[in-house]
Amino acid sequence: MSGIKNIDELIVYRQAMRLADDIWYLIPSLGAFERFGIGQQITSAADSIAANISEGFGRYHYKENRRFCYYARGSLAETKTWLVKLRDRGIIEASLSLKLLSQCDSIGKMLNGYIASIGRSTNQTSA
Numbered sequence: 001m002s003g004i005k006n007i008d009e010l011i012v013y014r015q016a017m018r019l020a021d022d023i024w025y026l027i028p029s030l031g032a033f034e035r036f037g038i039g040q041q042i043t044s045a046a047d048s049i050a051a052n053i054s055e056g057f058g059r060y061h062y063k064e065n066r067r068f069c070y071y072a073r074g075s076l077a078e079t080k081t082w083l084v085k086l087r088d089r090g091i092i093e094a095s096l097s098l099k100l101l102s103q104c105d106s107i108g109k110m111l112n113g114y115i116a117s118i119g120r121s122t123n124q125t126s127a
Contacts, residue, residue: 007057012110016050016072019103023079026092034091042082048075049107053114062119069115076111080104
């Protein structure tokens with residue numbers, strides 16, 4: 001990963017940004033109760049995925065980068081929980097939940113791969 005100089009070059013970061021946007025644009029279609037309850041929670045969790053990847057990348061030390069990616073992985077798990085709750089409570093269609101959960105699974109695989117690669121380069125201080 002030593003060749004990456006800009007966070008936008010990380011596919012996992014771009015995909016996390018896309019997921020957060022997909023969720024952001026879903027929330028206004030919910031009822032008021034859902035928007036201000038679960039809507040705020042899922043938006044915060046989804047936004048935290050990319051934010052933590054970005055923060056770790058900006059720390060310029062592989063141990064810090066890895067730690068923030070672990071936080072991102074936790075936020076991803078939280079996002080998935082909220083998506084399941086939205087589906088199970090009949091707030092969103094099962095097909096939309098499946099689409100968003102599939103995005104989460106893809107991001108999870110990429111994030112795990114990225115975490116495994118951090119610190120393996122000859123330049124241990126970069127992402």
